[in-house]
Amino acid sequence: MKTLFFSAKPYDRDFFTRQNQNHNFQLEFIDEPLNHHTAVLAQGYDAVCIFVNDSADAEVLDILAQQGVKLIALRSAGYNHVDLSKAKELGIKVVRVPAYSPYSVAEHTIALILTINRKTHRAYNRVREGNFALNGLMGFDLKGKTVGLIGLGKIGIATAKILLGFGCRVLGFDVEKSEEVEKLGVEYAGLDELYAQSDIVSLHCPLTPQTYHIIHTDSIGKMKKGVMLINTSRGALVDTQAVIQALKSGQIKYLGIDVYEEEADLFFEDLSDKVIQDDVFMRLLSFNNVLITGHQAFFTEDAMLEISKVTLSNISSFIKGGELENEVH
Structure with a gap:
């Protein structure tokens, strides 16, 4: 063959x-x-x-x-x-x-949450320069926070298990309900309820015509002010321009993504000696509360x-x- x-x-x-x-x-x-x-x-x-x-x-x-x-x-x-x-x-x-391996993506999701919350990436660079000041590095306890998972397939369930171990309240939205999910202690919720109650919203659904830009101006407006948004699923689930506006207004306080809608011309390549032409992506990189990895969650x-x-x-x-x-x- x-x-x-x-x-x-x-x-x-x-x-x-x-x-x-x-x-x-x-x-x-x-x-x-x-x-x-x-x-x-x-x-x-x-x-x-x-x-x-x-x-x-x-x-x-x-x-x-x-x-x-x-x-x-x-x-x-x-x-x-x-x-x-x-x-x-x-x-x-x-x-x-x-x-x-649903665990690979689920664990990377948690890595993004922890890193952008506790700012370990910034602390690492500070310490290497001899800067041990804590100003700007304050995070929050995950215990007791509400996390909304959109998509409860194998990856979503693996993510839920980890978050429950942290002591989080986990809300979940999926087109199908599972007895296994409910036994774990995940609470099913409608999207509007999930948006309104979640401190962290994490995407774990496939990209379909129904989920394209599921995160857009209206859905972001329904979220808590200062929400953390995580995407390790598919880039086109998120309207990037809407997210940029929400970052500027403070509606989204933290953004962690491993995927990007226009990633095909960027990810999996070494572009360190080139000028990146994607102005939207470069705008995302300009925010100090945005953490981007290059589609490595599966890796x-x-x-x-x-x-x-x-x-x-x-x-x-x-x-x-x-x-x-x-x-x-």
């Missing part, structure tokens, strides 16, 4: 090459992202393996089909970057990794091992025929 990996980084090559010892597939890795310019590189390959910022829209899928590609293997849980209707029309199967050894195992297992299942357990319809 000849498979071409787009947007492949050294860690992708390492984990997938090691895991491939159990399969002996023909794997090729390139740094280039998948788009309508690079799709022709898949000529002669049976499958392509892509990541979250690759594009598999209708135009790209047409080109892939012309090259003979029959399978798109996502090394991610999200699939909003794939035109599933077009893929079905072309007879291209799409498979994903539905749950590589643990455990998660990478699971991603490589499941992805190659998905390819193996495709070769054998029959029903694909992790197919995206």
Whole structure:
């Protein structure tokens, strides 16, 4: 099975090459992202393996089909970057990794909350310069605070468990209710109630037409003044311009994000010697109460091992025929 990996980084090559010892597939890795310019590189390959910022829209899928590609293997849980209707029309199967490690993202969510609250990133830099003053570093106790989680899938539940351990009251919103969630002590709430009562709002839902810009001017206006907003899910859940205005007014006092709506041209690359052209992103960076990481929440050894195992297992299942357990319809 000849498979071409787009947007492949050294860690992708390492984990997938090691895991491939159990399969002996023909794997090729390139740094280039998948788009309508690079799709022709898949000529002669049976499958392509892509990541979250690759594009598999209708135009790209047409080109892939012309090259003979029959399978798109996502090394991610999200699939909003794939035109599933077009893929079905072309007879291209799409498979994903539905749950590589919810703990990796949940724990990074907590890391953002703790860091931006206790300002450990700023304290680290101060101490290295011999500055041991505490002015500007005051935080708050998490115990007793109300945290609203939008999305209670595997990641949301893992996040809730950690927050409950801190002594937080956890409110949750999801389109489906789960007995497991209620047994944990999470209180289901409507969005308006969640916004009104939460000291911290954290996003853990997929990007769909219904959740696009779920955080916008109106929803932010319903939140407590001085709220902390955390997003480790998908960048387009948040209207960035609305968030910037809320940061300026003080409605949002803390912002921690691992994803960004226009991240495709930024994240996963070393741009330290270049001038970043995204003015909105640079405006976000100018706030001292904003903490941004570059889509690294998933990035643990455990998660990478699971991603490589499941992805190659998905390819193996495709070769054998029959029903694909992790197919995206």
